[in-house]
Amino acid sequence: MPRKSLKTLPTIIQGRRISIRKLTLADADDIYRQVRVKGIARWTLALPYPYPKDGAIKHIRQQQRLWRLGKTYSFAIVSQDTGRPIGAVALNRVDTKHRCAEVGYWLGKKYWGKGIVTEAVQLLLQFGFEQLKLYRIFAMAMGPNIGSRRVLEKCRFTQEGILRQAVLRYGKRHNFINYGILRTEYKKQLT
Secondary structure (H helix, E strand, O other): OOOOOHHHOOOEEEOOOEEEEEOOHHHHHHHHHHHOOOOOOOOOOOOOOOOOOOHHHHHHHHHHHHHHHOOOEEEEEEEOOOOOEEEEEEEEEEEOOOOEEEEEEEEOHHHOOOOHHHHHHHHHHHHHHHHOOOOEEEEEEEOOOHHHHHHHHHOOOEEEEEEEEEEEEOOEEEEEEEEEEEHHHHHHHHO
16 A cells, blocks of 8 residues: 555644644543543443543553554544643554555543534544545444434545444444445545
């Protein structure tokens, strides 16, 4: 896959209201404060609740290791008003042979409903398609997570299918809705 060296990849991408930047250990306290709030983990499989005190440090170290391996590119979503992390967005399961990756994200509860994740995902698409030269980016959202599904639709992802009752979360089964966007579809948005 034609791709820039890890050393030349941008580690910060500016948006209108936010930026996304590579996670650092200095982000641990802010991340812990955001994800320990009940409700953040509700629709994510990767975040436990209650969130352990040392969870953010372990998570950041793991994400930094995966970045060096080219398997995951995890960014803090940073408010331009405060300069502090308010969430995270990542390209996970990067497949260099097939040039695909999965997008994932979460946001602090007080920032919900303001279009911040939509902007963060758009910045991540820019990184994935323009820097990593990916061909396809996909995402999965639990059926009842209307907010996440709207983010993907606003970012022009196409619903590709439903994995019926594929996930068990807090004792209830939920559908996983699959979404995807191709490089050509992303490029059309830019014109």
